[in-house]
Amino acid sequence: MPELPEVTVISEDVADLASQREVLRAAVFRPDVTNVEPEEFGKRLVGRTLRGTGRWGKIIVLDFGEVVGLVHLVISGRVLRLPEWREPDRMNTAVLEFGGEGEPLVLAFTRLWLGYFDLYQPGEEDRHPLISRLGPDPFSEEFTVEYLASALSRKAKVKGLLLDQSLVAGLGNIYVDEVLFSAGVHPTRKASTLTADEIHSIHAATRDILGRAIELRGTTFDSYHDAFGETGKFQHHLKVFTRAGEPCSQCGTTIVKSRVAGRGTHTCPACQRAG
Numbered sequence: 001m002p003e004l005p006e007v008t009v010i011s012e013d014v015a016d017l018a019s020q021r022e023v024l025r026a027a028v029f030r031p032d033v034t035n036v037e038p039e040e041f042g043k044r045l046v047g048r049t050l051r052g053t054g055r056w057g058k059i060i061v062l063d064f065g066e067v068v069g070l071v072h073l074v075i076s077g078r079v080l081r082l083p084e085w086r087e088p089d090r091m092n093t094a095v096l097e098f099g100g101e102g103e104p105l106v107l108a109f110t111r112l113w114l115g116y117f118d119l120y121q122p123g124e125e126d127r128h129p130l131i132s133r134l135g136p137d138p139f140s141e142e143f144t145v146e147y148l149a150s151a152l153s154r155k156a157k158v159k160g161l162l163l164d165q166s167l168v169a170g171l172g173n174i175y176v177d178e179v180l181f182s183a184g185v186h187p188t189r190k191a192s193t194l195t196a197d198e199i200h201s202i203h204a205a206t207r208d209i210l211g212r213a214i215e216l217r218g219t220t221f222d223s224y225h226d227a228f229g230e231t232g233k234f235q236h237h238l239k240v241f242t243r244a245g246e247p248c249s250q251c252g253t254t255i256v257k258s259r260v261a262g263r264g265t266h267t268c269p270a271c272q273r274a275g
């Protein structure tokens with residue numbers, strides 16, 4: 001039988017592949033990538049069934065019933081499907097083997113020295129330092145127009161506020177530029193000067209653009225879906241990001257690149273109101 005290739009998967013695929021399958025083996029390479037003792041990591045997971053997966057901002061949530069795994073892969077981290085069990089190493093920092101019918105399923109969470117794979121009891125995960133500081137996920141019920149209006153009722157530049165993970169979880173640099181272009185708002189606008197209509201547009205554009213990005217599995221270079229290690233197709237749908245010097249798709253004005261909130265920022269000077 002030919003060896004199965006190594007394949008990059010994304011969090012949605014983890015659910016498809018591993019849901020309702022039991023963990024046969026689990027191990028981590030280094031003690032500092034998890035919040036439990038390395039031998040505890042395996043003990044707590046083996047015998048448990050993956051009930052589902054979720055996403056909390058940039059964190060993948062793995063629901064094992066009595067245990068909840070929080071995985072933060074950070075920039076170059078990936079979920080890889082390995083052909084067979086392999087002891088974790090520096091590259092494949094955490095490895096889980098699942099039982100059940102069909103082909104063997106071994107998932108490696110790579111390069112976790114920059115991220116982590118923490119285990120919590122259900123309900124306890126809210127105490128995770130990153131999660132307790134995270135604002136609502138854009139697809140959650142808490143992310144209402146009213147919530148966004150209150151989060152943006154400050155004098156700071158709208159781009160800086162949208163990048164602040166404690167206000168909205170998971171919006172990365174690329175998507176903030178795309179959302180603000182779609183809403184016709186310049187990134188340097190003081191948030192407190194936004195009209196109700198503009199806040200409405202930003203809210204709708206956030207869900208619309210992130211929704212399409214998830215469908216197309218992200219871009220290759222943004223944080224929102226880089227967390228899942230995906231080479232995405234959404235980059236071909238970007239309207240301003242990486243398009244400096246090109247004509248605006250709406251009005252033909254040249255897209256400019258500047259620096260706002262410390263980040264490379266792409267805008268159409270004609271379509272986006274500066275104030």
Ligand SMILES: [Zn+2]
Pocket residue numbers: 248249250251252253268269270271272
């Ligand atoms: Zn334009």
